[in-house]
Amino acid sequence: MLDWLKQPWPWYVAGPLIGLTVPTLLLIGNKRFGISSSLRHICAACLPAKIPYFQYDWKKEVWNLFFVLGIFLGGVIAIQLLANPNPVQVSPALAAELKSYGISNFDSLIPTEIFNWSTLLQPKGLILMVLGGFLVGFGTRYAGGCTSGHAITGLSNLQWPSLVATICFMVGGFIMANLILPLILSL
Amino acid sequence: MSTQVPENDAEIRKQDSICTNETQLKHPSWYNLKYLLVGILFGIVFVKAEIISWFRIQEMFRLQSFHMYGVIGSAVVVGVISVFLIKQFKIKTIYGEPVQFDKTAFNKGQIYGGLLFGFGWAITGACPGPLFVQIGTGATVTNVTLLSAIAGTWFYGLVRNILPH
Numbered sequence: 001m002l003d004w005l006k007q008p009w010p011w012y013v014a015g016p017l018i019g020l021t022v023p024t025l026l027l028i029g030n031k032r033f034g035i036s037s038s039l040r041h042i043c044a045a046c047l048p049a050k051i052p053y054f055q056y057d058w059k060k061e062v063w064n065l066f067f068v069l070g071i072f073l074g075g076v077i078a079i080q081l082l083a084n085p086n087p088v089q090v091s092p093a094l095a096a097e098l099k100s101y102g103i104s105n106f107d108s109l110i111p112t113e114i115f116n117w118s119t120l121l122q123p124k125g126l127i128l129m130v131l132g133g134f135l136v137g138f139g140t141r142y143a144g145g146c147t148s149g150h151a152i153t154g155l156s157n158l159q160w161p162s163l164v165a166t167i168c169f170m171v172g173g174f175i176m177a178n179l180i181l182p183l184i185l186s187l
Numbered sequence: 188m189s190t191q192v193p194e195n196d197a198e199i200r201k202q203d204s205i206c207t208n209e210t211q212l213k214h215p216s217w218y219n220l221k222y223l224l225v226g227i228l229f230g231i232v233f234v235k236a237e238i239i240s241w242f243r244i245q246e247m248f249r250l251q252s253f254h255m256y257g258v259i260g261s262a263v264v265v266g267v268i269s270v271f272l273i274k275q276f277k278i279k280t281i282y283g284e285p286v287q288f289d290k291t292a293f294n295k296g297q298i299y300g301g302l303l304f305g306f307g308w309a310i311t312g313a314c315p316g317p318l319f320v321q322i323g324t325g326a327t328v329t330n331v332t333l334l335s336a337i338a339g340t341w342f343y344g345l346v347r348n349i350l351p352h
Contacts, residue, residue, distance in 0.1 A: 012257065016265045018262040023266075029218075043341045057200075063219050067225065068319050069226065073223070078323075082234070088237065094245055110241045115329070132307050137337055139307055140314075143303075144294075144296060155266065157288055168302050176306040176309035177248030181310060
């Protein structure tokens, strides 16, 4: 059993479990599944700076901060108790492409050769981590949600604006991954 | 920290959010621990299905693997069925409240912001959930990405009024 749990879980196990988060949060407290809002509540709690957008009672949404704290702890538990002892399986086409950028270490779930503290101050690292993170925070709030809020909760509730947002997430990702990211990784 | 609560609190909170989570019920704060528990289970799934993996995200955007499409697709199918059942049978919350659903209004932010988030997702290999999980798995440098994401959200709040919506 434990050996099985330590293997990477297939999509048909993980996907339905993630989908069940929607009714679970609804039924245990009328909460709508969404993660990027937590970033806004952190701003409202720590640095509202008289910006009207952050002038609300963030304590009414404190459940969302408990939720993301749990998500963090889930990461700790999974890596301590259920870690996959083998390197990450990467598709041969991707592995070949990454090799041309000097990325060949697949021991971790993120490529540690480009995401680490010493690359952080190089142009590549700055773009990947600092600019990338900024786009995630800015874009999700501008769009009004992220993969969880729009692609899962919004689509579950058959909201067509969420479909528009989800399509734009994917279009943006395709453009970046295929056209722009190769240039960044070549830096 | 004492924040003065404006009268239009709910209206402000509703801006650019998928919903506001309003309830008339007053619960002690430890009731929030149930959300912590759901978060923990969710975080474990994220690690074990490698959804937090930069490699899986790259494969998705390069059409080199079905995995992420399977995860998101089956999650949506289960979500749609669950929401349908809750609406159809008027299932109530464990506290007996009716379950509320919000309509999402369209604005251009879903296009512009969606594209920008797509860029960031492909660069970092992480949407907001996986950022928290990656830090949990010991990728300490992801703290920088998370702080930067918070800065991006803050900057959005600052310039929100001059952006096209």
